[in-house]
Amino acid sequence: MNRRLILGILGRLLLLEAGLMLLSLAVSMYYGEGDAPSFLYSIGILLAVGLPLSALSRPEKNAVRAREGLAAVGLAWILLSAFGALPFMFSGATVYYWDALFETVSGFTTTGASILPAVEHLPHGILFWRSFTHWVGGMGVLVLTLAVMPKFGGKGSQLARAESPGPTFSKMVPRMTDTARLMYAIYAAMTLVLILLLLLSGMPLFDTLIHAMGTAGTGGFSSRNLSVGAYGNAWAEMIIMVFMFLFGANFTLYFRLLKGEGLKSFKSEEFRAYLLLALGSVLVIALNILPRFGNFFTALRYSGFQVSSIMSTTGYATTDFALWPQFSHILLLLLMLVGASAGSTAGGIKVVRMVILGKAAVHEVGHEVSPRRVRMLKLDGKPVGADVLRGVLVFFFIYVSFLFVGTLVASTDGHDFLTCFSATASCLSNIGPGLSLVGPVGNFGIFSPHVKYLLTFMMLAGRLEFIPLLALFHPSVWRNGH
Amino acid sequence: MRVLIIGDGKVGHSLAGQLILEGHEVTIVDRSEAALQRSMDTLDAMAVKGNGVNADTLREAGAPDADIVIAVTVSDEINMLACLTAKRLGAKYAIARIRDPEYHKSLPFLMKELLIDYVINPERILAQEISRILRYPFTGSIETFARGRVELMDFRLGPGDALAGHSLRDLYAHKPSLPRVLFCAVQRGEEALIPKGDLVLQADDHVYVASDVPTITAFFKAIGKNTSGVRSVMLMGAGRIAYYLAEMLLKMHIQVTVVELDEEVAQEFSEALPQARVILGDGTDQELLSGEGLDTYDAFVTLSGLDEENIMAGLYAQRLGVRKVVVKTSRDNYQELLGSLGLDSAVSVKQSTGDTILRAVRTRSAADAAAAVERLYHIIDGEIEALEFIARQEDRVLGAPLMELALRPDALIAVIVRDGQVYIPTGRDTLREGDRVIVMVKGGGVERLDDILGGQA
Numbered sequence: 001m002n003r004r005l006i007l008g009i010l011g012r013l014l015l016l017e018a019g020l021m022l023l024s025l026a027v028s029m030y031y032g033e034g035d036a037p038s039f040l041y042s043i044g045i046l047l048a049v050g051l052p053l054s055a056l057s058r059p060e061k062n063a064v065r066a067r068e069g070l071a072a073v074g075l076a077w078i079l080l081s082a083f084g085a086l087p088f089m090f091s092g093a094t095v096y097y098w099d100a101l102f103e104t105v106s107g108f109t110t111t112g113a114s115i116l117p118a119v120e121h122l123p124h125g126i127l128f129w130r131s132f133t134h135w136v137g138g139m140g141v142l143v144l145t146l147a148v149m150p151k152f153g154g155k156g157s158q159l160a161r162a163e164s165p166g167p168t169f170s171k172m173v174p175r176m177t178d179t180a181r182l183m184y185a186i187y188a189a190m191t192l193v194l195i196l197l198l199l200l201s202g203m204p205l206f207d208t209l210i211h212a213m214g215t216a217g218t219g220g221f222s223s224r225n226l227s228v229g230a231y232g233n234a235w236a237e238m239i240i241m242v243f244m245f246l247f248g249a250n251f252t253l254y255f256r257l258l259k260g261e262g263l264k265s266f267k268s269e270e271f272r273a274y275l276l277l278a279l280g281s282v283l284v285i286a287l288n289i290l291p292r293f294g295n296f297f298t299a300l301r302y303s304g305f306q307v308s309s310i311m312s313t314t315g316y317a318t319t320d321f322a323l324w325p326q327f328s329h330i331l332l333l334l335l336m337l338v339g340a341s342a343g344s345t346a347g348g349i350k351v352v353r354m355v356i357l358g359k360a361a362v363h364e365v366g367h368e369v370s371p372r373r374v375r376m377l378k379l380d381g382k383p384v385g386a387d388v389l390r391g392v393l394v395f396f397f398i399y400v401s402f403l404f405v406g407t408l409v410a411s412t413d414g415h416d417f418l419t420c421f422s423a424t425a426s427c428l429s430n431i432g433p434g435l436s437l438v439g440p441v442g443n444f445g446i447f448s449p450h451v452k453y454l455l456t457f458m459m460l461a462g463r464l465e466f467i468p469l470l471a472l473f474h475p476s477v478w479r480n481g482h
Numbered sequence: 483m484r485v486l487i488i489g490d491g492k493v494g495h496s497l498a499g500q501l502i503l504e505g506h507e508v509t510i511v512d513r514s515e516a517a518l519q520r521s522m523d524t525l526d527a528m529a530v531k532g533n534g535v536n537a538d539t540l541r542e543a544g545a546p547d548a549d550i551v552i553a554v555t556v557s558d559e560i561n562m563l564a565c566l567t568a569k570r571l572g573a574k575y576a577i578a579r580i581r582d583p584e585y586h587k588s589l590p591f592l593m594k595e596l597l598i599d600y601v602i603n604p605e606r607i608l609a610q611e612i613s614r615i616l617r618y619p620f621t622g623s624i625e626t627f628a629r630g631r632v633e634l635m636d637f638r639l640g641p642g643d644a645l646a647g648h649s650l651r652d653l654y655a656h657k658p659s660l661p662r663v664l665f666c667a668v669q670r671g672e673e674a675l676i677p678k679g680d681l682v683l684q685a686d687d688h689v690y691v692a693s694d695v696p697t698i699t700a701f702f703k704a705i706g707k708n709t710s711g712v713r714s715v716m717l718m719g720a721g722r723i724a725y726y727l728a729e730m731l732l733k734m735h736i737q738v739t740v741v742e743l744d745e746e747v748a749q750e751f752s753e754a755l756p757q758a759r760v761i762l763g764d765g766t767d768q769e770l771l772s773g774e775g776l777d778t779y780d781a782f783v784t785l786s787g788l789d790e791e792n793i794m795a796g797l798y799a800q801r802l803g804v805r806k807v808v809v810k811t812s813r814d815n816y817q818e819l820l821g822s823l824g825l826d827s828a829v830s831v832k833q834s835t836g837d838t839i840l841r842a843v844r845t846r847s848a849a850d851a852a853a854a855v856e857r858l859y860h861i862i863d864g865e866i867e868a869l870e871f872i873a874r875q876e877d878r879v880l881g882a883p884l885m886e887l888a889l890r891p892d893a894l895i896a897v898i899v900r901d902g903q904v905y906i907p908t909g910r911d912t913l914r915e916g917d918r919v920i921v922m923v924k925g926g927g928v929e930r931l932d933d934i935l936g937g938q939a
């Protein structure tokens with residue numbers, strides 16, 4: 001591994017983070033609630049560390065190979081979170097560093113799980129920073145770097161590949177810089193539309209920004225303790241419901257739409273499965289909770305919002321679904337594991353992986369029945385390569401292992417199984433709320449520090465889809481030179 | 483420009499790397515996942531897996547919007563079909579690698595019917611290069627204009643050369659018998675000059691001259707550069723390069739003998755080029771070579787697939803006293819070594835293929851900006867452009883004698899081709915509509931013929 005190169009990349013990222021904090025600084029100065037100095041200090045520290053580091057090497061001159069890409073992405077997310085937690089500490093929003101780190105990682109990984117008991121009393125600047133990390137983390141910090149630092153671009157495919165969710169990464173256009181810009185352009189345009197619609201629905205401007213960023217990144221931080229439900233605004237709920245689903249779809253579809261392919265853009269097996277799974281779940285849960293609400297349309301409204309929120313791994317709530325019947329619980333829990341589409345801002349195992357796994361299972365049965373028959377595993381009419389299939393199988397194994405080991409460790413705090421299991425699943429899939437004690441009105445503050453560190457690690461691992469983080473533990477990544 | 487490369491082999495891969503460096507958007511199509519993966523790990527390009535002839539694959543790779551499609555798979559047939567398909571889908575310009583001599587004969591027909599704009603034939607390029615070494619051993623390069631009627635060649639002035647010390651203006655006054663060529667460009671040290679009448683030639687100048695083919699040959703003879711006078715050539719190996727080279731040499735009435743080990747190959751060669759003498763036997767066998775009278779030939783060219791064999795046979799021929807020995811090698815770094823042994827060398831295929839395609843792409847991207855340009859070459863590291871135009875009615879440079887035109891100081895009208903005749907223009911000549919005009923410019927900025935006018939243009 002080329003260490004100077006990695007340090008150079010990390011240095012530039014810290015400078016970028018300082019730049020991102022400027023926006024929050026502006027917000028805090030506008031509201032004048034005394035949290036501006038905490039951003040100033042943080043920016044100062046970021047510059048003090050970032051400037052010398054970025055002077056160490058010129059990444060544009062070196063080739064970023066697979067191992068450097070993985071290590072850079074893994075370390076970048078750890079460092080960004082470590083420094084991104086500073087404003088929480090300086091402003092006194094959190095007393096302990098592990099709480100600040102949990103909150104920041106939860107932001108960048110677009111989880112939205114919170115240890116802050118009363119967000120409504122926090123200064124606006126801090127709230128804005130919290131939600132802004134969602135927006136940046138959703139599409140990816142390194143992808144943003146590639147977009148704003150074009151000299152980087154040529155070598156950046158490895159970085160983008162390591163950061164982007166899904167079993168495969170494909171560029172939209174030949175140049176990496178252009179691809180990164182295109183991704184962010186689509187992302188920003190959709191966010192802007194969402195902001196306008198929310199404003200039209202009557203939501204106040206600041207709350208609109210917070211919820212638009214939370215929805216776009218499929219994060220779930222709210223400026224209200226009761227989340228979106230606090231507004232009782234049916235239009236806003238509808239808008240957010242639809243957009244959560246949209247941000248959970250593969251952005252390549254929108255790119256094809258932009259290219260003028262019309263409805264054909266959505267001809268993707270993953271999108272079809274995503275849509276059908278969402279619609280089916282909405283209907284079944286609506287029927288299940290019908291007795292609680294008495295009116296089918298009210299039931300549909302709550303069920304629709306909750307399914308979209310959980311599947312897209314956003315985590316907003318309009319009602320306390322922890323009070324819903326067992327069947328709805330378990331279905332939501334399963335949807336938590338599945339998550340949304342590859343190439344979106346969402347987390348989870350991803351629908352496309354489930355589709356591939358399902359097909360592989362059918363194939364395997366077929367292979368046992370007639371072993372000599374030649375079959376090809378196909379997705380969207382194209383063969384799924386052995387590499388991709390192996391990657392999906394291993395991913396699934398790692399995901400399940402992390403889930404169970406995480407549950408085991410979390411249980412040392414003595415909470416019930418559903419709490420521990422759903423908290424781990426929720427963090428791994430970057431959703432936010434779980435069930436039981438960590439349900440929509442609950443809070444992750446109940447856990448002890450070591451469990452918080454564990455869950456923090458789970459969020460990072462889930463967002464980066466394990467490999468970049470696990471690669472840091474692989475000795476050959478650290479060997480200098482080759 | 484958006485470039486689509488079909489075939490991710492050695493040439494395709496290195497070409498992609500170079501084009502990306504030059505700022506083009508590159509998409510690569512190949513059937514091999516492994517090859518694409520290797521390219522994606524190192525190049526900022528987009529990869530599409532699939533058959534380059536398949537319209538769906540090409541569409542996915544963006545062929546409809548591609549400015550240039552370059553087909554360099556191992557198969558001539560796939561390359562041709564890929565170009566046709568891509569052009570039909572809307573690609574603007576297609577380059578195909580076609581190496582089989584069989585196709586080469588019907589190339590104009592194929593190009594027209596299959597919508598191929600530019601054909602690259604690496605073996606033929608190498609054959610041309612060897613033919614140049616045999617004919618004009620002292621030149622570094624030859625570019626052709628006006629459909630091959632005009633050649634632009636460069637040579638280095640030696641200290642004792644008759645031309646050195648004369649200004650261009652009175653050169654012909656001193657030597658009235660010297661055949662008239664145009665001095666187009668001079669490279670002096672690092673500097674590139676567009677020569678005017680008062681430029682005095684110096685030893686070690688790199689001089690570029692242009693004229694029609696017979697005149698230029700006569701010119702070199704007159705200044706004492708040996709145009710070799712090679713009358714007979716023996717070739718070792720009867721592969722594709724040998725075929726193209728023999729064909730060129732035979733056209734120039736040079737006697738050709740080919741030694742080939744493989745009976746089938748030898749027979750095919752003899753069938754295709756009956757005027758050539760084909761000897762069945764081992765070209766590395768010294769007895770055979772001397773028995774065939776190698777020492778009576780003016781030149782010996784070794785074209786086998788093995789560098790070592792080529793070098794050994796070449797050294798042997800040199801010891802027999804053959805005047806001109808050319809050795810084909812596949813490695814660049816042999817060139818100097820062979821030069822010190824007194825052998826000429828020609829470096830083969832991969833490098834020259836990439837270079838030639840790159841030049842075609844550069845020309846295309848320059849010509850894209852300037853639709854009026856017929857042909858464009860960069861010489862002296864791209865400092866000077868040689869451009870070919872066809873004069874049109876609306877051009878303001880028409881009608882007036884050239885000496886009355888206010889040309890840019892760094893521009894020069896080099897050659898005029900009118901009704902198939904090549905003229906070296908003097909100040910009294912005027913341009914007419916339909917003339918092919920070859921212009922030299924330093925510093926670029928010429929997209930139409932009128933752009934060579936200074937100030938008021």
